[in-house]
Amino acid sequence: MGLPKFNYVAPETVQEACQILEKLGGQAKVMAGGTDLLIKMKHGALRPKTIVGLRKIKELRKISFRKNQGLFIGAMALLEEVASHPKVKKLYPAVAYAASQTATVQIRNMGTVVGNICNAAPSADNIPSLMAFGAELIIASPNGERRILLENFFKGPGEVNLNRGELVKGVLVPPPPEGSGVSYQFISQRSKVDIAAVCVAAMVVIDKGRTRDVKIVLGAVAPTPIRALEAEGLLRGKKLADRSIQKAAEQASQEARPITDMRATSEYRRLMVAVLTKRALLEARQMALAS
Amino acid sequence: MREFSVVGKDIPRPDAWLKATGKAVYTDDIKLPGMLYGKLLRSPLPHARIVNIDVSKAQALPGVKCVITGQDIPKVKYGNWRLFPATQDEYALAIDKVRFVGDEVAAVAAIDPDIAAEALQLIEVEYEELPPVFDIESALKEGAPVIHEESPNNVSVTRKIEYGDVEEGFSKADYVREDTFTVHAVSHAYLEPCSTVAQCDLDGRITLWTSTQTPYIIQCLLASTLEMRENDVRVIKPYVGGGFGGKMELRPWEFCAAFMAKLTGRPVKFTLTREEELATGRRRHPMVIYSKVGFKKDGTLVAKDLKISLDGGGYNSMGPTATFLCGNFGAMLYRYPNYRFFGQHVYTNKPPAGAMRGFGAPQSLFATETQMNMAAEELGIDPIxxxxxxxxxxxxxxxxxxxxxxxxxxxxxxxxARMSNWKKKRKSLAPGEGIGVGCYSFISGGVFNWFNTQYPFSAAEVRVFSDGTAHLLTMASDIGQGSDTALKQILAEELGLEMKDIRVTSADTAVTPQADLGTWGSRVTLMAGNAVIDAAKKIKEKLFGAVSARFNLNVIYDMECKGGRVYAKGRPDRGMSFGEAVAMVQKAQRGEPLVARGYYTPRGKGLVTPAFSFGAQVAHVAVDQETGKVEVKKIWTAHDCGTVINPMAAEGQLEGSIHMALGYALSEQFVMDKGKTLNTTFLDYKIPAAMDMPQSKSAIVDTYEPEGPMGAKEVGEGLVSPTAPAIAEAVYHATGYRCKDLPITPEKILKGLRDTKKRKRKRS
Structure with a gap:
């Protein structure tokens, strides 16, 4: 199928973009790289009257790091740019790794990290590690800006908490705490270039031998990426021993709500949540101890 | 061994440049003035009677030029087994019933593809749903829904092979094992979706450009379904982006394009989408394979009893041939003194299975080779x-x-075994790793003539010129496998010319000599190659005559064409350049150009093929014991394909085979729900990606096939068979999980690992 007919506007400022979105409401769709949007339009799943392209808004391409504020990834920063950014690789290796494992080379040079977030697929590669780092989204509107924790952004597959006139400017990732480590793990049918059937990120902060903080994020096993809160509870404040990691992994598997689809059965997904959670925690622990 | 100048050399294919730079013209690149775009309306139901079709709204849509249904077309069934008309069970558009989700019901031609797509939605079809069947067992049950009236038990073709005395063989066996294997459907996944353009001239003749492996078969079947004379249909094969068996039949869009071009007077193009290809396209036959084998204690085979049921889907397609061949492949590789085969082709309400690379061998040999590995273990003999x-x-x-x-x-x-360091690796791999073996034998073209061609199986015309060049015309179809290059090499070798001296025109039924059965069954190099040599020999006789006369040579002199010259063997001074020799012949013929035709039809070569290839493959895998994921680390292949015409192309065939077989073994399958295919994009139809490919090392065993051109035989199709059983054995070696039910998925491995643990616990 070819693309249906649509109008295309390319505002030059965030303010202008928000005003257009305010005016057009549900009839408009924002496009960053277009690698999800255009496919959905070709398949008739979306029929926006207008596409609001962000390509001309220069400030959105930015990736920057400040010691006290953390990392900012603009809405137009390409997956490949995030994956290869020296600061991201050094301080947020799980974020760089997730970006580097998204789709294929061609798509990584078109698609964006923020686009991957806003597409809100339960299996999105870039969400779990960012959630594990406690990332926030910066959302602009004609009346100013607001911030929202990434984990509160999703309502369901493809559905997000955005109001009329709002535009995600970028994602802000707090500075990694002392003694922390974050790991991203995923599994798919093909070995490397494939959509995740299950993905897991884990963050641990180890302080004087104990787990000061922990986050476990599960992807593709519920309508949105979710935290495995009870599994986290098993670890918080405790020593991060192999046995407790195993227990937390099994608990996380119980918290998952997987479905059977053509990518995996729910049984297999549940099993894999345990395996990947264990691997993520082990790697995160190793990184925390090495930091 | 004979010394060659051009044959046996790594010759890059001229078309590779064109394809890599986007200049090669495929069917979908063809645009003709006034051309219309066609689309097909397909059945949403697996099994239903068509009560009524109303096309009036579609016809009224501005931009729509033609809408047809089964009621509008000649009632002529088609199928590749012309010799047995009862097997021809398909109309271009469904007339009374639909038999699978995707069965073609109507066609639209419009001024642009979007309008054609919109028009499809305006066609109203009233169906009366019928109960469907989706697997062999249900289709064979007493009282099962009947899919074709002509086959009340849903079995369309059966075949038996028997020699020796199987019962007596088993009575002498020390060890007998019986197993049932199941194998699944996979897609050819050629990168160029099917595409066709038809044009009708003022005399009503049809020219069809189409992405096909078999221009001659399309010409004949298109003529019969259009009720035209064969010679009034011209089929041209442009560059083709792969076929693998999926483009060797007349298909509905080819008929509809031609039929609507006649009705409208305008050219009509159809190009399928990937979704259509995956949802409704031909696929490899799923089979249920029961196999019983008997051995002596020392490992000597005494008997085999093989029963195979093929899940054919809604129509015969190439199923009859697959039914025939899987029984023949079951008898290959080993010496079975007593052998019995029963095969049956069963209709189900799924997209029809057709020919696909290996054509019955990947399925049949998965059973043979897995059973050999199981027997080796129980007999305590090394599998090799x-x-x-x-x-x-x-x-x-x-x-x-x-x-x-x-x-x-x-x-x-x-x-x-030597290359892979088999003996050592079998004993001393790291935990979670394993090594396994699988083998193959394959045909070099079929000697059967179920198409009932009235022409030789292959033909070649060679024209030579006084400027020292030659022109080869052949109906053989290069679909990416490289036959244009290989045939050119054979001709260059035979005439003593260089590659640059030869022009090739191929696969145009109005221009190239009658006929060629097409590209399938690994027949082209052997059959078309022999036809080329036949033509070249006739040319050479004329050239030798002229040179002999010019130098007044004693009749006992042997002569040869080599290095661009024609001369007496051992007396190179008694000769002249190739072009001069051609000029002399032409002069002697008073201007008549020097042209010769060559033909090949296998005769007295039994029932199956003139020549067999053989090979063995070893796979090394690592299995993640927690996730069940298999990584194939390395593949070693040693194969016997006779004289290799182009080693570089043979290597490419091997790589492609490994790639295809890797998907067959591990990741590719159709996810079906009530006859509907759910995974219709490459996102969810899991072809291995470049990063999944293992390292590969290969060796070619030196043999010479007397029936082949310059000793050559099949290469590259048989190679798709050994990989799945080799990987399955390696996974067993690594985990204790024995796969008898392809594909080998992580879930099956994890379950197998749990079962192995349970067994061990029970034992201890």
Missing amino acids: ELRIKNAMVEGDVIPDVATISSCGFIDSLKEA
């Missing part, structure tokens, strides 16, 4: 030793089928 003990050798006779005229099987087994 067991194979060597029973391996076919040159001169072996398969009753009624063939005499093996060349065979490098034992050498292949030994070489694969």
